[in-house]
Amino acid sequence: MTKESPLSELIYASRAIDRGETVVPPRMLGPLLTRLIHRRSERDDAMRRVSLLTRREREVLALLAEGADNGGIAAALVISPETARTHIQNVLNKLGVHSRLEAAAFVRETRVLLEPAVHI
Numbered sequence: 001m002t003k004e005s006p007l008s009e010l011i012y013a014s015r016a017i018d019r020g021e022t023v024v025p026p027r028m029l030g031p032l033l034t035r036l037i038h039r040r041s042e043r044d045d046a047m048r049r050v051s052l053l054t055r056r057e058r059e060v061l062a063l064l065a066e067g068a069d070n071g072g073i074a075a076a077l078v079i080s081p082e083t084a085r086t087h088i089q090n091v092l093n094k095l096g097v098h099s100r101l102e103a104a105a106f107v108r109e110t111r112v113l114l115e116p117a118v119h120i
Contacts, residue, residue: 046110
């Protein structure tokens with residue numbers, strides 16, 4: 001409800017909420033649905049991009065999101081630093097991002113569900 005809403009709408013909404021209902025004024029419904037559809041589209045795109053990654057690349061991405069460097073990723077996954085670097089480059093390419101920081105931001109912003117990172 002807004003400050004401009006008539007008292008009758010406020011009373012109706014209060015009673016409906018008390019009954020456990022959800023009340024969305026019609027003038028707010030369009031923008032709300034637009035935002036929800038946009039979020040869903042972004043989420044679908046994020047899931048599509050993550051689905052391109054192998055299991056190992058998802059592990060690397062999770063470690064990147066936690067701030068691990070090449071050495072940390074290599075140690076956590078018991079691989080060489082060169083192999084870690086290769087996985088990182090593959091992750092960046094498949095996600096369509098240009099840096100590790102962008103990859104980490106992608107995970108945090110989209111809240112993509114990843115397999116738990118491997119810890120030593």
